[in-house]
Amino acid sequence: MAKPAPLLxxxxxxxxxxxxxxxxxxGYDLAQRIQAVSRDVLQVNAGSLYPALYRLxxxxxxxxxxxxxxxxxxxxVYSLTAAGRKALESQRAEWARFAGALxxxxxxx
Amino acid sequence: MAKPAPLLxxxxxxxxxxxxxxxxxxGYDLAQRIQAVSRDVLQVNAGSLYPALYRLxxxxxxxxxxxxxxxxxxxxVYSLTAAGRKALESQRAEWARFAGALxxxxxxx
DNA sequence: GATCACTAGGTTGTCTAGTTATATAGACGG
DNA sequence: CCGTCTATATAACTAGACAACCTAGTGATC
Numbered sequence: 552m553a554k555p556a557p558l559l560x561x562x563x564x565x566x567x568x569x570x571x572x573x574x575x576x577x578g579y580d581l582a583q584r585i586q587a588v589s590r591d592v593l594q595v596n597a598g599s600l601y602p603a604l605y606r607l608x609x610x611x612x613x614x615x616x617x618x619x620x621x622x623x624x625x626x627x628v629y630s631l632t633a634a635g636r637k638a639l640e641s642q643r644a645e646w647a648r649f650a651g652a653l654x655x656x657x658x659x660x
Numbered sequence: 661m662a663k664p665a666p667l668l669x670x671x672x673x674x675x676x677x678x679x680x681x682x683x684x685x686x687g688y689d690l691a692q693r694i695q696a697v698s699r700d701v702l703q704v705n706a707g708s709l710y711p712a713l714y715r716l717x718x719x720x721x722x723x724x725x726x727x728x729x730x731x732x733x734x735x736x737v738y739s740l741t742a743a744g745r746k747a748l749e750s751q752r753a754e755w756a757r758f759a760g761a762l763x764x765x766x767x768x769x
Numbered sequence: 770g771a772t773c774a775c776t777a778g779g780t781t782g783t784c785t786a787g788t789t790a791t792a793t794a795g796a797c798g799g
Numbered sequence: 800c801c802g803t804c805t806a807t808a809t810a811a812c813t814a815g816a817c818a819a820c821c822t823a824g825t826g827a828t829c
Contacts, residue, residue, distance in 0.1 A: 557670070557787075557788085558786095558787070559668045559669065559670050559671065559758060559787095560668060560669035560670065560785075560786055560787065560814090560815080560816085561666070561668050561669065561785090561786080562668065562762060563786080563787080565762075565766075566762070566765060569765055569766060570765070573768070577806075577807090578806075578807070578808095579805060579806050579807075580805095580806090588764070588765055588768070589761040589762075589764065589765060590761070590764075592757055592758065592760070592761035593758075593761050593762070593765075595787090596787085596788070596789080597806090597807080597808080598787080598788065598789070598790080598791095598808090598809080598810095599786075599787050599788070601807065601808060601809085602786075602787085602808095602809090603786080603787090606785095606786085620805085620806090622796075622797090622805080623795090623796075624795070624796070624805060624806065625795085625806075625807090626805085626806065626807090627806085627807075643766060646762070646766070648701055649668060649701065649702075650759050650762075650763070651701070652698040652699070652701035652702050653671060653674075653675070653698075653702070653755070653759075654759070655697070655698065655699075656675060656678055656679070656694075656697055656698060656702075657674075657678060657752060657755070659682070659697070666816075666817080667815095667816065667817095668816095669785090669786085669787090669814075669815055669816060670814090670815080672815085672816080686777075686778085687777075687778065687779095688776060688777050688778075689776095689777090704816095705816070705817055705818075706777095706778080706779075707779090707780080707781085707816075707817060707818070707819080707820095708815075708816050708817070710778070710779060710780085711779095711780095711815080711816090712815085712816090715815090729776085729777090731776080731825080731826095732824090732825080733776060733777065733824070733825075734777075734778090734824090735776085735777065735778085736777085736778075
């Protein structure tokens with residue numbers, strides 16, 4: 552297994568917002584999902600994820616609610632706010648622009 | 661004109677290596693090229709570029725040589741070393757992996 | 770010949786955000 | 800009762816990008 556790429560700074564928010572859009576969940580699960588859905592290419596460690604979630608919450612892009620999991624554990628479930636959905640759209644667009652420009656540079660082989 | 665996206669941390673090296681591969685040049689010109697070839701999507705700050713060039717030189721990925729431009733100005737012309745070409749290949753691959761994974765996440769709309 | 774714009778290289782200080790390491794605590798299996 | 804998994808959290812460190820400067824030479828314009 553190739554070692555997971557370090558997350559490019561700035562992309563974690565986008566990933567988190569996107570995953571929360573498709574389904575609200577907690578931090579721990581989010582980390583698992585990121586790894587799973589990227590087929591182990593991406594990996595986020597807890598020390599990056601939790602602070603990122605706080606930042607998003609402070610900015611009003613996500614909201615948190617303590618809930619019980621089906622196994623009886625407490626978990627802080629995050630979901631997108633309206634502002635979060637908006638931010639997701641603009642971050643998606645920004646990523647598309649950036650990735651497009653970079654791959655254009657790389658393709659002029 | 662949309663304002664240029666901030667460079668994602670870690671991608672500047674890749675861009676620089678790629679542009680130097682296709683043609684050795686100096687820092688100032690490099691900055692212009694990045695903007696031009698990305699159609700103004702990408703833009704590098706001098707305060708980012710010069711330190712980046714030093715780092716690349718320290719790591720032995722590029723080498724510098726003072727030359728005179730055709731207009732009689734001194735300029736530090738950077739070119740890729742063999743190690744630089746190797747590093748470029750692996751950074752291209754890493755970018756492809758990362759961008760692929762991320763766009764995969766975003767496409768499961 | 771003063772002023773301005775452009776080429777060219779550089780530094781400093783600040784801030785964001787990701788990494789590693791560590792801690793806590795409840796649940797569950799053996 | 801011990802280890803492992805779930806789950807959250809924080810502190811210390813670090814890389815690298817940014818804004819805001821500075822120097823100096825060239826060439827045009829007024």
